[in-house]
């Protein structure tokens with residue numbers, strides 16, 4: 001992403017903060033996996049959003065109107081020996097030249113410098129409670145300033161949740177963000193198409209996962225947005241099944257929920273299709289019901305409508321269909337009112353999508369569902385899951401788990417489905433499965 005994009009974000013944050021304030025934002029910590037091995041490092045989404053800086057052991061500080069520079073980055077210094085082992089570091093020079101910092105200091109000097117930056121500021125913007133080690137440092141720095149009250153130094157009077165400010169911004173995507181997300185979604189869509197083409201009875205779920213990973217990586221995505229779910233037959237009824245270790249059986253459905261991350265942005269796509277390329281009658285009936293619910297939900301995504309309208313539309317269609325197919329007895333209106341559809345549909349119809357797969361941003365404002373605005377991106381993902389063993393449900397429905405999930409951008413006039421290239425009608429799916 002362009003350097004200017006990050007500069008724009010910092011400018012917007014500082015305008016929101018105003019003079020007399022300071023924002024402090026730490027990089028994600030490195031986590032040890034076992035001796036000498038670390039978990040793959042991923043920068044904290046908020047930190048990346050503000051800085052574009054990928055290295056650990058860094059702290060970004062914003063001080064609006066500070067004469068000697070408003071954006072200060074504490075980071076690791078260059079170190080010829082360490083760089084032989086772990087690759088190049090930006091160092092203090094790179095922090096300024098490549099990442100737009102006005103001033104950069106060694107991270108090892110932060111205890112000496114940060115209290116001075118806090119002096120005489122009224123408000124501190126900081127996201128408390130995410131990193132307890134860093135919280136302790138913050139308390140120490142603020143206390144250092146308090147000890148200087150006798151020499152006339154004012155210590156901060158107000159603490160403001162920086163995460164609230166950033167998350168409101170992150171909820172509405174810029175043009176550059178929509179471009180990055182569109183790329184993540186193209187990569188993911190192509191991977192789903194590849195997986196559909198490759199699928200044959202007798203393959204293992206992990207072989208399909210390998211097809212997805214191959215497509216993601218070859219397209220330049222270096223990690224998934226979340227662990228891929230490749231769930232054949234009954235496994236699809238376990239919502240977060242990620243073992244992906246069983247064999248795919250002729251006659252079963254396969255549910256794939258997988259998305260790539262690209263340039264720090266997530267895609268999140270689910271498709272469900274027959275392992276052998278042909279839906280059975282029962283599978284087709286439930287599949288078309290979920291598809292109808294999804295289309296009804298997508299239609300509700302437009303500026304002015306509120307967050308819950310797509311969910312309400314999906315539930316309406318699902319409840320009616322479940323009654324019509326005989327999976328639930330009674331009237332659809334009562335099924336909805338009493339929540340009896342939840343026997344087959346426990347989750348909600350979507351979530352915000354962005355740098356995090358379940359992205360930041362409030363769903364309610366002042367107790368009311370949030371109204372859609374252009375630039376918001378969300379998933380639409382109704383499903384039905386009929387586990388085996390329920391005597392009240394005819395056996396033909398057992399072990400059918402279906403979810404259909406697309407990623408949708410709110411536009412000025414309505415919405416745009418960003419993942420529409422992955423087949424989802426019965427005919428389009430039957431034409432492609434196993435043909436790769």
Ligand code: GLY
Nearest residue numbers: 226257268357381
């Ligand atoms: N892949 C996680 C979700 O669909 O929410």
Ligand code: MN
Nearest residue numbers: 257268269405
């Ligand atoms: Mn998903």
Ligand code: MN
Nearest residue numbers: 268379381405
């Ligand atoms: Mn999702």
